[in-house]
Amino acid sequence: MAAGSTAGSHSRKGLGFMRYDDSDEENTDYNQQQWQHNVEAFSLAGSVASKDSEVEIGFLRNTEKHIERKEKKGLISNDQEDEDYILAEARQPLWRKVPVPSSLINPYRIVIVMRLVVLAFFFRFRILNPVHDAFPLWLVSVICEIWLALSWLVDQLPKWFPITRETSLERLSLRFEQEGRQNKLSPVDVFVTTADPFKEPPIITANTVLSVLSVDYPVEKVNCYVSDDSASMLLYDTLYETSEFARIWIPFVNKYSIEPRAPEFYFSQKVDYLKDKVHPTFVRDRRAMKREYEEFKVRINVLISKAQKKPEEGWVMKDGTPWPGNNTEDHPGMIQVCLGSAGTLDMDGKQLPRLVYVSREKRPGYRHHEKAGAMNALVRVSAVLSNAPFVLNLDCDQYINNSKTIREAMCFLMDPQLGKRICFVQFPRRFDGIDNNDRYANRNTVFYDIVMKGLDGIQGPVYVGTGCVFNRQAIYGNKPPSDKKPKTSQSSCCCCCCSGDDSGSTFDLEEIDEGLEGFEEKEETSFISMKNFEKQYGMSPVLIASVLMEDGGLPKVTNTQLLIKEAIHVISCGYEEKTEWGKEIGWLYGSVTEDILTGFNMHCRGWKSVYCMPKRDAFKGSAPINLSDRLHQVLKWALGSTEIFFSGYCPLWYGYTGKLKLLQRLAYTNTIVYPFTSIPLLVYCTIPAVCLLTGKFIVPALTNVASIWLMALFTSMILTCVLELRWSGVNIQDWWRNEQFWVIGSVSSHLFAVFQGLLKVGGVHSNFTIRAKSTDNNSVSNQLYLFKWTTLMIPPTSLVILNMVGIVAGISDAINNGYNSWGPLFGKLFFSFWVIIHLYPFLKGLMGRQNRTPTIVVLWSILLALVFSMIWVRIDVFLPKKTGPVLVQCGLEC
Numbered sequence: 001m002a003a004g005s006t007a008g009s010h011s012r013k014g015l016g017f018m019r020y021d022d023s024d025e026e027n028t029d030y031n032q033q034q035w036q037h038n039v040e041a042f043s044l045a046g047s048v049a050s051k052d053s054e055v056e057i058g059f060l061r062n063t064e065k066h067i068e069r070k071e072k073k074g075l076i077s078n079d080q081e082d083e084d085y086i087l088a089e090a091r092q093p094l095w096r097k098v099p100v101p102s103s104l105i106n107p108y109r110i111v112i113v114m115r116l117v118v119l120a121f122f123f124r125f126r127i128l129n130p131v132h133d134a135f136p137l138w139l140v141s142v143i144c145e146i147w148l149a150l151s152w153l154v155d156q157l158p159k160w161f162p163i164t165r166e167t168s169l170e171r172l173s174l175r176f177e178q179e180g181r182q183n184k185l186s187p188v189d190v191f192v193t194t195a196d197p198f199k200e201p202p203i204i205t206a207n208t209v210l211s212v213l214s215v216d217y218p219v220e221k222v223n224c225y226v227s228d229d230s231a232s233m234l235l236y237d238t239l240y241e242t243s244e245f246a247r248i249w250i251p252f253v254n255k256y257s258i259e260p261r262a263p264e265f266y267f268s269q270k271v272d273y274l275k276d277k278v279h280p281t282f283v284r285d286r287r288a289m290k291r292e293y294e295e296f297k298v299r300i301n302v303l304i305s306k307a308q309k310k311p312e313e314g315w316v317m318k319d320g321t322p323w324p325g326n327n328t329e330d331h332p333g334m335i336q337v338c339l340g341s342a343g344t345l346d347m348d349g350k351q352l353p354r355l356v357y358v359s360r361e362k363r364p365g366y367r368h369h370e371k372a373g374a375m376n377a378l379v380r381v382s383a384v385l386s387n388a389p390f391v392l393n394l395d396c397d398q399y400i401n402n403s404k405t406i407r408e409a410m411c412f413l414m415d416p417q418l419g420k421r422i423c424f425v426q427f428p429r430r431f432d433g434i435d436n437n438d439r440y441a442n443r444n445t446v447f448y449d450i451v452m453k454g455l456d457g458i459q460g461p462v463y464v465g466t467g468c469v470f471n472r473q474a475i476y477g478n479k480p481p482s483d484k485k486p487k488t489s490q491s492s493c494c495c496c497c498c499s500g501d502d503s504g505s506t507f508d509l510e511e512i513d514e515g516l517e518g519f520e521e522k523e524e525t526s527f528i529s530m531k532n533f534e535k536q537y538g539m540s541p542v543l544i545a546s547v548l549m550e551d552g553g554l555p556k557v558t559n560t561q562l563l564i565k566e567a568i569h570v571i572s573c574g575y576e577e578k579t580e581w582g583k584e585i586g587w588l589y590g591s592v593t594e595d596i597l598t599g600f601n602m603h604c605r606g607w608k609s610v611y612c613m614p615k616r617d618a619f620k621g622s623a624p625i626n627l628s629d630r631l632h633q634v635l636k637w638a639l640g641s642t643e644i645f646f647s648g649y650c651p652l653w654y655g656y657t658g659k660l661k662l663l664q665r666l667a668y669t670n671t672i673v674y675p676f677t678s679i680p681l682l683v684y685c686t687i688p689a690v691c692l693l694t695g696k697f698i699v700p701a702l703t704n705v706a707s708i709w710l711m712a713l714f715t716s717m718i719l720t721c722v723l724e725l726r727w728s729g730v731n732i733q734d735w736w737r738n739e740q741f742w743v744i745g746s747v748s749s750h751l752f753a754v755f756q757g758l759l760k761v762g763g764v765h766s767n768f769t770i771r772a773k774s775t776d777n778n779s780v781s782n783q784l785y786l787f788k789w790t791t792l793m794i795p796p797t798s799l800v801i802l803n804m805v806g807i808v809a810g811i812s813d814a815i816n817n818g819y820n821s822w823g824p825l826f827g828k829l830f831f832s833f834w835v836i837i838h839l840y841p842f843l844k845g846l847m848g849r850q851n852r853t854p855t856i857v858v859l860w861s862i863l864l865a866l867v868f869s870m871i872w873v874r875i876d877v878f879l880p881k882k883t884g885p886v887l888v889q890c891g892l893e894c
Contacts, residue, residue, distance in 0.1 A: 034879040093165045094175070099457075104727035105162065111723055114157060115716035120708050121151055126699075129706075134696035138808025141687055141698040144680035149653035151670075151677045156720075159450065159668040161457030162727065165612060167411035171402060176414065187221040187552060188406055188469070190379045193371055194396035195229040197307075199407035203300050204397050204622070207262040209242050211400040212392075213339070213353045214250045214261040217407065222353035223340070223386040227374045231325025231359045233315045234307040236336065237356050238300060243338040244354075245296045247346045252289050253403075256282055259616065260398040263293045265432065288472060325359060333361035333571040335381065335564075337406040356385065360571040368573065372587035372594035379475055379586050380570035384542050384563060389552030391475065395466040398621035401430070405618040409469035412610045420481050423474035423607030424599070426460075427467040427618040428452065430687060434623055438734065439841045440630040441741035442623040450724060451667075452611050459664040460609025462671065462781040463599030471607075476547055477536070477585040479605045536580045542566040590647050593640025597649055600668050604655035627845030631792045635749040640708040647674045675757075678750035683797050685747060688831035689806030695813065743838040747799060748792040796842050803832045 007728040099105075099245040123146065176184040192213045194200050205226070212224045228235045253261045256279065260266055267290055269332065314326035325331045340354025360377040362368055369376075375393070382388065390413055392406065402408070409425040410417065428448040452461045474480075533544045545555050569575065576582060582589035588597040599609070612618070624630040644650060651660075660668075691697050703709065725735055810828055814821045 020405060038295065040101075082350045082489035092168070092171055094171050094415055095165055098164045098166055100162050100164075100727050102128045104723075108720070108723040108727055109160065110715060111719045112160075115713075115720055116153070118709060118712045118716050122713050123149070124708060125706050129700050131696070131698060131700050134694070134698070137687065137690065137694075137696055138698050140683060144687075147677065147680040148684070151674070154666055154670045154673075155451075158458060158663050158670070159454035160663070162450070162453040164453060165412075165456070165610065167408050167612070167614070169407050169411070172407055172411050172414070176410075176721065180375040183218050183221075185218060185407075186412060186737055187386065188217070188390045188392055189382040189386055189388040189736065190222065190224045190392045190394065191227065191375065191382075192394050192396055193227045193229070193378075194225065194235065195371070195372050195374075197228075197235045197238070199323050200396050202235060202304065203264065203297060205235065206242040206245075206296075206300065207264045208396055208399045209239070209652040210246060210249055210392060211262040211403075212394070213246050213355065214253045214403065215400055215406055216277060216403040219351050220354045221388070222406075223382065223388060224353060224355045225378050225382055226355070226357055227378050228357065229357045229368075229370075229374050231328050231331050231334065231362070232307075233317075233325065234303055234355055235305050238338070239338050239355065241296065241299050241303070243355055245292070246339065246352065249289070250352065251346050251348045251350070252285060256285070259403060260399065260401045260620070261403050262401075263289075263296075265399065265401075265620070267293060310532055320362065324575040325654055329362055330364055331359070331362055333568045334359040335567055335571075346477075354380075354386065356700075358571065361573045363535060363573045363598060365600075366573040369582060369589045370592070372589050373576075373600075375594075376581050376586040377571045378541055379471050379472075379539075380538075380575075381567050383472075383546040384540070384567045384570060387472075387546045387549065387552050387554050389472050389550075391470040393466060393468050393470065394619070395621065398429070398466045400618070402614055402616040402618045405614070406469070408612050408614050408618065412612065413469065413471060422471060423460075423480075423602040424463060424468050425610045425612050426452070426463060427612055427614075429464060429619040430620045431623040432620050433625065435625070439733075439844065440624075440627060441737040441828055442625075442630065443734065444738070446738040449730050450728045453728065455664070455667055456609075458667070459603055459661045460607075461611040461843045462668070463595045463602075463609070464540075465593075465595035466621070467512045472552065473550060474605075474607050475586055477580060477605075482605055496757050496823065535578070536585060538566055538570065538575050538579045538581065540566055540570050540575075543570055585680035588649070590649070591640045591643040592636055593644070596640065596668075596671055597644055600644075600649065600651065600655075603664060604658035604666075627842065628790050628792075631745070631749050634745045635753055635792065638745075638750045638753030639704060639756050641672045642675050642753050643760065645676075646757060646761050675750040677754045678746040678754060681743065681746045682751060682795065682799075685743070685835045686802065688828055688835060689799075689802040691828045692806030692810035694833060697828060699827065737841070740838050740841050743835075744796055744842045747796050747839075750761050752792055782871070793842075793846070796839055797846065800839050802841060803835050807832050809868050 068661065119525055123142075126142050126145065172185075191206065192208055192212065194205050197205070209226060212222070226235075226239060249263060252258075258266060260865075309325075313322075315323035317323055317427060324334055334357070336357035338355040338357055339352050340356075344352055346352055358381050360368075367373075379391070382391070390409070392409075393402075405427065407425075412422055414423050415422075429444070431442055434442045455461045478502060526715060530544075533547070537547055539546055542555075543566065549555075579585075584601070586598075588601055589596045590667045591597050603609070624633050645652075648654060651665050687698060721735065724730075725732060807829060810825055810832075
């Protein structure tokens with residue numbers, strides 16, 4: 001019974017566990033008495049006081065006029081001057097837009113226009129001057145060049161208006177956290193998703209949760225929901241241990257204002273922790289806290305070791321009840337409040353944020369839609385239990401590195417003018433544990449520091465799947481508010497949708513419908529019928545009531561058992577049937593890259609997004625270190641793009657009736673069609689080797705004018721890169737690594753994604769496994785040289801070998817044919833070396849620490865290269881044509 005003792009080795013006093021199976025009504029009464037205290041805290045969730053903000057601004061304006069009149073009469077003292085300054089400062093905007101200086105961006109734009117002109121003349125020369133002795137080779141090269149040029153143009157135009165934004169946290173506090181008044185900052189629901197505690201170590205998830213619970217934000221306004229898609233008792237026990245450790249960790253970080261607030265990464269920092277710490281007890285408290293954390297890690301490791309082998313009878317809880325999630329593919333929905341219940345305080349006697357464990361119901365025969373389905377389940381559960389107006393989405397390995405991150409987002413989302421039209425605030429992704437050279441471009445700096453800034457100047461950045469704060473109304477599929485339409489007040493919705501009867505309130509559909517009709521007559525606003533709400537959001541009157549509360553908050557309900565039952569009901573596997581969840585509401589289904597699809601749908605409705613880059617990185621996480629994991633990660637992203645291309649949500653034909661801007665549509669088109677560039681790029685990387693092996697070339701003899709245009713093209717390419725790095729601040733090494741891995745990923749992962757996408761259209765589906773995360777930053781070098789065989793490596797390895805064979809053959813041919821053959825050879829060698837240099841990081845990944853390439857890679861690549869070469873030299877159209885007399889062997893009769 002080691003498993004049973006593992007599950008029940010700790011006390012769960014004050015914590016209620018609830019599981020519910022729609023097929024078994026007896027489960028509705030399970031442990032209800034313990035839940036009475038847990039759900040009382042749910043009624044404390046606040047809301048966005050948009051009207052209060054407007055009243056406050058009006059009050060400030062009237063106060064300023066009153067101050068001006070007093071100044072003229074000389075009736076203001078020094079204290080009044082300080083107060084006047086505070087009032088005036090609170091009236092200032094919470095953020096400002098900082099465009100790139102014209103001295104940096106204008107030369108960049110001019111060079112882009114010049115490059116377009118040069119490209120036009122270059123293609124004119126290429127098309128009007130075919131190579132007749134290798135016409136098919138010339139034709140293929142021209143087609144590839146045109147495709148690559150169009151790909152560059154589609155990628156370049158959305159960078160035309162790059163901007164950055166700056167926030168003012170001081171003004172945010174002055175406006176919404178005034179002394180002596182109620183704190184008016186908006187509540188936030190934080191979603192942390194995990195799917196496999198063995199590939200995503202529990203200690204990583206625990207650190208992410210601790211960074212959320214200790215964020216610099218009012219504790220009563222933070223609700224953390226952890227989704228466990230594996231229904232693992234290991235994660236359940238880990239969250240309990242985390243909640244206990246949080247009681248001592250949160251007071252420590254608040255007392256000394258330390259960063260980051262994830263203990264694993266705080267204690268592993270190689271910095272002088274005594275710097276700027278003048279508190280006399282800091283050293284003592286830090287050492288004590290480090291000991292506590294080491295003990296916490298030991299307890300987590302004990303749980304992991306006991307969870308390695310599942311007992312035959314399955315996991316058993318402390319009270320002897322079998323763990324509901326013993327069958328990960330067939331179990332009821334589960335909800336556990338780990339923190340935030342009545343009477344749970346930290347070691348200083350202060351309130352703690354709410355922490356909720358959620359595992360949605362799974363049954364055979366139902367499609368669960370992986371991460372997108374888990375996110376939608378969290379949206380519905382949080383709407384019933386806390387209903388904060390804003391939602392922060394995090395992966396389990398993406399911890400909060402800047403404790404003021406939520407405040408940074410609120411500077412945009414709580415802005416009285418723009419805030420209501422922002423669907424989400426996206427933060428850049430940053431990573432720990434990457435090698436100094438960033439061999440495989442894991443940092444993705446070009447995308448996060450160049451492309452996203454450009455998109456922010458149009459309609460906003462794309463959603464990248466994590467590190468994003470959402471407006472809940474945008475998740476619900478609503479359109480942004482129009483200035484012409486009256487806004488719905490929170491109090492009105494509460495009156496019409498909820499019953500405040502202390503004798504046991506329930507949500508009756510007929511009462512809600514009648515309330516809507518009355519509200520419709522009072523406000524003269526057209527509301528859709530209750531039946532349409534049910535078709536959109538499902539058969540949950542509590543959820544619908546929460547949806548109607550535009551500014552968040554919970555209805556005043558005294559029947560806590562109803563809330564419990566509804567929370568379990570909305571995560572049942574059949575709840576989404578015949579609704580709009582996954583189609584127009586929540587995270588959209590149909591692609592493994594649900595992030596791009598969801599953000600695109602929001603932008604099509606007219607929402608705007610914002611890109612926020614605080615000085616201290618908002619979030620940090622883990623990235624794939626070795627070559628194989630990195631290629632599979634890129635394969636998943638590329639496959640998601642091809643799935644969207646073949647779906648009804650393709651930006652080429654979807655959303656023209658909405659408010660998507662042209663350049664924004666162009667940017668989304670680029671995110672969808674980029675995998676198809678792998679085909680012309682693969683062909684183009686093969687052409688140099690073919691030219692060397694056959695003695696042909698894709699360009700005829702150059703005239704003086706043609707040479708000038710060719711030099712102008714290369715010059716414009718170099719200038720574009722230099723000026724782009726100049727205005728963005730990206731260093732040359734990051735840019736070069738990005739260029740190298742673009743080629744590596746294109747000729748491997750992107751190519752396979754295209755074919756897998758075509759197979760999926762034909763009914764053949766692919767499954768992706770979760771990437772294993774590392775918990776040890778010191779093992780980076782070991783992981784970097786770790787080699788895992790994958791078929792993705794065959795095309796790039798074959799390209800390298802083919803070009804090397806071509807270089808040897810070309811040089812040998814030039815030696816045999818004399819001095820005149822060296823001139824044409826240099827052009828061919830240049831392009832072959834261009835291919836090999838771009839694939840150099842891939843070669844280093846193949847060699848590993850021992851500088852040895854796995855035998856299977858060598859055999860496959862040599863075999864393909866030889867077969868291709870033998871087939872190629874036998875193709876008649878590429879062989880030299882005989883123009884002289886036909887010579888026939890005549891033997892003795894000559």
